[in-house]
Amino acid sequence: xxxxxxxxxxxxxxxxxxxxxxxxxxxxxxxxxxxxxxxxxxxxxxxxxxxxxxxxxxxxxxxxxxxxxxxxxxxxxxxxxxxxxxxxxxxxxxxxxxxxxxxxxxxxxxxxxxxxxxxxxxxxxxxxxxxxxxxxxxxxxxxxxxxxxxxxxxxxxxxxxxxxxxxxxxxxxxxxxxxxxxxxxxxxxxxxxxxxxxxxxxxxxxxxxxxxxxxxxxxxxxxxxxxxxxxxxxxxxxxxxxxxxxxxxxxxxxxxxxxxxx
Amino acid sequence: xxxxxxxxxxxxxxxxxxxxxxxxxxxxxxxxxxxxxxxxxxxxxxxxxxxxxxxxxxxxxxxxxxxxxxxxxxxxxxxxxxxxxxxxxxxxxxxxxxxxxxxxxxxxxxxxxxxxxxxxxxxxxxxxxxxxxxxxxxxxxxxxxxxxxxxxxxxxxxxxxxxxxxxxxxxxxxxxxxxxxxxxxxxxxxxxxxxxxxxxxxxxxxxxxxxxxxxxxxxxxxxxxxxxxxxxxxxxxxxxxxxxxxxxxxxxxxxxxxxxxxxxxxxxxxxxxxxxxxxxxxxxxxxxxxxxxxxxxxxxxxxxxxxxxxxxxxxxxxxxxxxxxxxxxxxxxxxxxxxxxxxxxxxxxxxxxxxxxxxxxxxxxxxxxxxxxxxxxxxxxxxxxxxxxxxxxxxxxxxxxxxxxxxxxxxxxxxxxxxxxxxxxxxxxxxxxxxxxxx
Numbered sequence: 001x002x003x004x005x006x007x008x009x010x011x012x013x014x015x016x017x018x019x020x021x022x023x024x025x026x027x028x029x030x031x032x033x034x035x036x037x038x039x040x041x042x043x044x045x046x047x048x049x050x051x052x053x054x055x056x057x058x059x060x061x062x063x064x065x066x067x068x069x070x071x072x073x074x075x076x077x078x079x080x081x082x083x084x085x086x087x088x089x090x091x092x093x094x095x096x097x098x099x100x101x102x103x104x105x106x107x108x109x110x111x112x113x114x115x116x117x118x119x120x121x122x123x124x125x126x127x128x129x130x131x132x133x134x135x136x137x138x139x140x141x142x143x144x145x146x147x148x149x150x151x152x153x154x155x156x157x158x159x160x161x162x163x164x165x166x167x168x169x170x171x172x173x174x175x176x177x178x179x180x181x182x183x184x185x186x187x188x189x190x191x192x193x194x195x196x197x198x199x200x201x202x203x204x205x206x207x208x209x210x211x212x213x214x215x216x217x218x219x220x221x222x223x224x225x226x227x228x229x230x231x232x233x234x235x236x237x238x239x240x241x242x243x244x245x246x247x248x249x250x251x252x253x254x255x256x257x258x259x260x261x262x
Numbered sequence: 263x264x265x266x267x268x269x270x271x272x273x274x275x276x277x278x279x280x281x282x283x284x285x286x287x288x289x290x291x292x293x294x295x296x297x298x299x300x301x302x303x304x305x306x307x308x309x310x311x312x313x314x315x316x317x318x319x320x321x322x323x324x325x326x327x328x329x330x331x332x333x334x335x336x337x338x339x340x341x342x343x344x345x346x347x348x349x350x351x352x353x354x355x356x357x358x359x360x361x362x363x364x365x366x367x368x369x370x371x372x373x374x375x376x377x378x379x380x381x382x383x384x385x386x387x388x389x390x391x392x393x394x395x396x397x398x399x400x401x402x403x404x405x406x407x408x409x410x411x412x413x414x415x416x417x418x419x420x421x422x423x424x425x426x427x428x429x430x431x432x433x434x435x436x437x438x439x440x441x442x443x444x445x446x447x448x449x450x451x452x453x454x455x456x457x458x459x460x461x462x463x464x465x466x467x468x469x470x471x472x473x474x475x476x477x478x479x480x481x482x483x484x485x486x487x488x489x490x491x492x493x494x495x496x497x498x499x500x501x502x503x504x505x506x507x508x509x510x511x512x513x514x515x516x517x518x519x520x521x522x523x524x525x526x527x528x529x530x531x532x533x534x535x536x537x538x539x540x541x542x543x544x545x546x547x548x549x550x551x552x553x554x555x556x557x558x559x560x561x562x563x564x565x566x567x568x569x570x571x572x573x574x575x576x577x578x579x580x581x582x583x584x585x586x587x588x589x590x591x592x593x594x595x596x597x598x599x600x601x602x603x604x605x606x607x608x609x610x611x612x613x614x615x616x617x618x619x620x621x622x623x624x625x626x627x628x629x630x631x632x633x634x635x636x637x638x639x640x641x642x643x644x645x646x647x648x649x650x651x652x653x654x655x656x657x658x659x660x661x662x663x664x665x666x667x668x669x670x671x672x673x674x675x676x677x678x679x680x681x682x683x684x685x686x687x688x689x690x691x692x693x694x695x696x697x698x699x700x701x
Contacts, residue, residue: 160315161348163335165362165413175361179352 029232047233057217061238064214067128068197071135075192076185078136079143083184084177086144087151098148101141109138113205120206127207134202139195143188150184151177186253194242214238263290266326266416266449267312273320274307274473281307283473284321289417289451289466294443296452296460299470300496305453308470309419312451314338326416341410342419346426347402349394355381355405356390362413380408383442400431407439411446418443420452424459436462457497461485469493485538487523494536499565501542505535516552539565 033042051057086097104112113134120130154177162172200215207213214234221231267289274282282304289295297305310316312323314335322331330338341362349358359380363373381387384404389397394405403423410418420439424432440463443450454460460467461481469476469484469492477489488494491502505515510525515535527533547553554570561567 155346155348157344157346157348158350160335161342161344161350162361163315164313164340164342164344165409166336166365167361168334168336171365175365176350180350 026232026235029229030236032229034227034229047230048237050230051233051237057234060212060217061214061234061241064197064238065241067131067135067203067213068193071132071139071196072189072193074132074136075140075143076189079140079188080147080181080185083144083147083151086148098145101144105141110201113138113202117205127211130206131203131211131213134206135196135199138199138202139192142191146188146191147181147184150181154180183253186249189249190246193245197242198238263292265289266291266293268324269308269312269321270324271321272308272311272318272323274304274311274316275319281473282311282318285473285475287468287475287478289449291416292447292449294440294450294452294463294465296454296464296467297470298454298457298460298467298496299476300455302472303470304473305455305470306421309342309421309451309453312417313340313342313419339415340417340419341413341415342421343403343406343410343423345421345423347406347423349402349405349409351395353394354390355386355392355394355397358394358405359409359412361409366413376412377408380412383411383445384408384438399427400435403427403435404438407442411442415448417449417451420450422453422455424454424456432459439463461497469496471496488536491534491536494534499539501535501537501539503535503537505533507531507533518551520551544568 031043033044116134158176159172162176198215200219203211203213218231218234221227265288269285269287272282272285299305311318322329359377360373384407386404424435467484468478471492477493484497494500503515505513507527508514512519513522557569557571
């Protein structure tokens with residue numbers, strides 16, 4: 001094992017350079033004033049104060065969270081039946097369906113979103129609705145695949161056992177299938193919620209200019225305004241919120257299991 | 263006792279393959295019935311049809327006087343203990359056992375009372391909060407039994423439930439299961455391929471093979487009176503010998519006539535004779551019924567497997583002339599080398615081709631320097647005997663023994679057979695079984 005551990009070093013270096021360093025830089029930017037050089041670092045909390053003093057920014061953040069949450073809920077509601085249906089198919093059809101689900105992912109997300117923009121261009125719907133369409137379309141495969149995996153991994157004899165013990169199809173689903181597929185649902189939620197909350201090109205392309213989410217905000221400050229410090233502060237705030245929501249999700253998941261373990 | 267379950271001409275086909283070929287079987291109340299057979303004999307299929315998880319292609323199942331062929335599993339008063347238990351991993355022991363009762367919407371108090379009673383029945387008091395995935399195999403087994411029994415079914419199906427347990431635990435559970443069955447007083451239908459398990463626990467054994475029932479009977483009947491050669495071989499160790507039925511209760515082999523328990527055969531009908539190892543005694547020379555020469559002896563734990571030649575002169579050492587290509591050692595390839603005389607089974611000669619003989623000779627051919635040589639042609643002058651000759655063996659050892667019988671050694675018709683015997687244990691028991699020959 002020891003010799004294998006040594007093979008990790010290149011990856012550790014890679015992680016340090018490519019992941020850790022940029023994150024540290026963001027933290028650094030968030031807590032410093034604009035126009036600093038490395039020599040004259042001036043720490044400040046102004047960036048955060050600015051975010052919370054103007055109601056626009058928290059509103060955008062709130063809107064982003066709301067959109068991501070609704071997207072996730074829609075993905076669960078649409079994705080679960082789809083995954084259940086695919087899992088029940090026989091071998092060949094099953095793999096065809098899984099292929100069909102994954103197929104769009106071979107094409108760049110941006111290209112697909114542009115396509116949707118073309119499709120939705122002349123529909124008289126709100127830009128919010130268009131953003132939802134784009135989000136659900138882009139992220140639902142992750143949900144379906146996660147749930148599908150947990151459904152197919154499930155020991156089929158458990159369903160037979162439930163039926164043997166007097167449960168009809170609905171009762172079997174509610175008492176056995178659903179609780180046992182929860183881990184898949186939870187990881188599906190994680191995989192949908194995270195990119196949805198920080199997505200910036202979907203609202204940008206589908207929502208037109210008038211629909212700003214936190215991702216757009218960050219993009220704006222980094223690219224258009226050039227205020228990296230404030231952009232970093234927004235990123236950091238969002239990262240903290242995501243971490244908290246992840247923590248809650250995991251905790252709910254763990255408590256579900258913990259119940260039987262106590 | 264009244265008939266609880268009747269299988270009527272059950273046929274099951276999977277993709278054109280017939281797994282059950284018209285099974286008829288009655289099962290009574292409060293019986294411990296074992297379906298016994300090798301894997302693929304259809305026993306599990308039959309069980310699953312009864313549980314409602316498979317539909318029979320043909321035939322019907324009568325349960326308590328009613329045809330239940332179309333009744334879905336959750337409406338049948340039958341519960342199953344599955345092969346790998348199929349406990350719900352997201353529930354603890356208590357919740358697993360309470361599952362069926364909760365489905366039936368029984369009150370909390372009733373559920374608790376019943377679950378607790380079950381836990382004490384299977385000896386798992388105090389385990390109710392445990393995680394089932396962390397239990398040992400034996401404990402999981404008990405939970406599975408409790409989970410099924412708590413629903414108070416009329417029949418409990420057990421699909422090879424002991425297969426995953428180690429030997430010691432399996433023995434324990436055999437007794438436990440029997441005890442539980444007596445206590446709850448319902449019908450148990452147990453599927454296994456383990457004949458010992460079947461003999462230990464059952465009131466009735468159903469021996470199956472290739473989708474057909476071979477024999478139905480009590481363990482004693484199945485063991486002592488196997489219906490055919492298959493059952494005899496499958497249940498316990500046995501010697502199966504060709505014989506001739508001379509008259510009722512009289513059977514002959516090796517020119518000796520023995521008492522047996524069977525009747526109703528035609529005179530001189532060919533039969534398979536079944537002799538259980540414990541029914542053979544080996545006694546000092548001169549006191550036996552059958553004389554023979556011990557050719558080999560294998561210790562098998564509970565019995566010995568002894569090859570005894572009961573008619574002399576049927577195995578012999580044959581001398582052969584060997585024309586050798588001394589292609590390995592001797593450069594003078596044309597030299598005629600006389601290899602060692604070597605031995606062959608007379609019986610084998612009948613079936614051997616020249617290539618086989620050469621191969622056999624090769625294995626025993628070596629030259630003066632004790633180097634193995636390979637041969638290209640072999641000349642031999644033995645001819646297989648016209649009479650059917652059976653399994654004599656090669657190098658005889660000078661160990662002599664006798665079976666209880668005086669042997670007449672005048673004919674070649676009968677030679678040796680493998681005799682599984684418990685040496686010198688009991689006195690003579692002429693418990694020979696004979697049945698119609700299967701061929």
